[in-house]
Amino acid sequence: MKKYDVIVVGAGNGGLAAAAALAKGGKKVALFEKNRTPGGVATSFRRGRFEFEVSLHELCGFGRDENRSGSVRQLFDFLGISDRIEWAAVPEAYRLITYGSPDPIDVTMPFGIPQYIDAMERYVPGSRDTIKAVFDLAAEYLKATEELGKAKSPADAIRRLLRHRDFLHTCTMSLDDGLAAAGLTGKAADIFRGYWAYLCADGNDLTFMHYLSMVNSYIEMKSVIPKSRSLEMTLTLADCLEENGGDLYTGVEVKTVLVGADGVRGVVTADGREYGAGCVICDLSPHTVYGTMIDPRRVSVSDTKKTNARELGGRGFCVFLGLDRSSSELGLNDYSYFIYPDMDTVKQVRDMALPETNGVQNTVCINAAYPGASPEGTCILTMTTLFTSDFWDGVSAEDYHRIKDGFTEKMIGVFEKATGTDIRGHIEEMEIATPVTFARYMNSPGGSIYGYKESNWDSIFSHKLMDKRYSDIPGLEFVGGYGMNLNGYSSAFSTGFGKAKYILGRDSLT
């Protein structure tokens, strides 16, 4: 039996980050990926003349310049790969369009905090001071979380936070309560809430702290994408793992995580081989790992309850379109389109349960950031939405294609209506990914692409406050979209990097 210090199951962003950082830190690591290509949803595929990005709209936490960057650049710098990837700058923060309300919104918000504030003032005269105060609060959040990180005990944490009263006051609030406390209301609040679908929970369930930190890092650091799609990051990380002596097994599925009385012992793969390790990091949902890969008798009552208490996040649905006109010919000058019936997030999340009522989409035209993304005279549109129920778990094989095609027609229609562009006459290539596709590709329950659903009691803050680890089984760890930092590239990377640092025992590592 081959033995490793650490085995990582799943080469999504979380697994890759953990494995690469551990190998760099000198551990003997194996990374098992059931698919032929690592990356999980951080991948791409080709149809005809087009290469479609599967997931990445924008990368948070890398930043455009070294002096204003975040966790992703820290990881890539640690691995020495920041310069190996060719980056393209995302031109603007977002265009927000509501198409179903009596008072429709159509605004384009820029990157850069001063620019964002100016634009808000233009769209909503008189909003300057409040929106500025919201970004000031975000800056205070950064300082406060740094302080929290240094705290030696809960009492020490509260003592440190006393210096950050606004933080203390709002850190437990929901997004909607937090905005109200900050005095941001009406149309300005609606515009500010534009990113909500990225987290797929409504204004009552989203935590103000999480939302505000995310918006702040997008607006302040500005987003980038790798030119050769997220697969470029994936393969760079995979190379880095192998360069540092790690073993990458692709096309090899882990069937069982072996657990003895003293904790994790290793894994068994689909071809029946055993690999030993005292630490197994799973880039999968605890539902999948506890529910299908570990002897149930080894799972504690507390882990069982904690897992059963959680609800799945949004299930993904994407339409990928290769168009036979350039983006400028089609009048698609923006990169990221948030398109909602209206800004009643509670209603939207409820309506996202079913195809008939789901009217939400986030559509990206990659050529607006990187004109070379497809051949001259063409462009690519990727439409993404999420489902908030287990509707797709119940669709039968008889109905599957009909429902999938029908909903695709609807999404294209919504985009055409919201932006006034003709898409249907220009589709050269298309592909559709449903929750069934994501479930199969990532082995993710229900096709959830967003980990567990965020709520006030189950947020990054409550994790940080209360959980040291996700599991009572010694040596079993979780990273990725189901990890403690919730979903997203930067979150998945940072859980992986964080876990690696924890294992390497060098927490102060930079």
Next chain:
Amino acid sequence: MKHTAFSLIRDVNAITGIKKVREAHFESASSAPIKAPAGAVAMGGELHPERISLTVSERENAPDGSVALRLRGDGGRLPVFRPGQYINLLIDGALCPFFLSGTPADALLGVWEITVDPTGDPAAFARIDALREGDELLSGPPVGYFFRQPPRDGETCAVIADGTGLGCALAMQKNDRASAYLCRGADDLPAKQNIIADTVFICGKKVFCESASAAFEGLRTRILFTDAPGRSVGREQFRCTVIAGGETNGLDCYSDEPLINALERNGILLFNKCRTGDCAFCRAKLLQGRVTHFFDSGDGRRNADVKFGFIHPCRAFPDSDVTLKY
């Protein structure tokens, strides 16, 4: 924001409040064994299984010489497919593509159908013609992207095929109400003015497709070549070293056939799906040596795969000794 001593107490309490709510959620949760929601994962597996065992349950010889086989799966239903997709059947140690010519409804009853025409590829026809009722076969899942997508292709379609594309034409005729034209050659094409369709699907050997697409210039067409391009002259022999799952194997390969064929001839049935260079499932890293890819058009690889030296062995022909890592 204005803060008072009183609000401080409230704010600190709010933090402990979250902790309490969280604990209460955990406490009231079920302690029944964890079950991952399985519906979507299971359906994904049902639509895209790895390998399927089939038995020839019926064979039909049509007056025009074509042969139809109905293939029954051993476990209830078979994956539904899109009319125009094909399966790869393992016959005599080699995987060969055949269009599914039946209906998705039959698949749900556990039956797939394939139909081959004597004017199609002779070797493919002979392989199917040799099969009898009761014979057993292994198949891959339905693959391919040559099927009607209404938002892209509109409501009506026509399909024009030579003998190699008969199965595809039949499937589209049955399922998409396509007007289907089976042509025995390029001089057998229907007149352009007779074709009333939003999109014309042209399926057959490259020479056939090229003359059909010239004949239908101005119509909206989608084209699929059934013959793989490649090198046909000057066979040279090379050595191929394959590293997979921690094991290393050596075998002979030839400049006039895709690497995947050499692997399969040596019993290494590694990864393959479309065998047309499009799906990236067969991708492997070329650690040493040189290859030439023959795609139907352009480079079918993803940019990052090109950058990092990955090749598609189903469409890569060796130009020297090579070392591949899976």
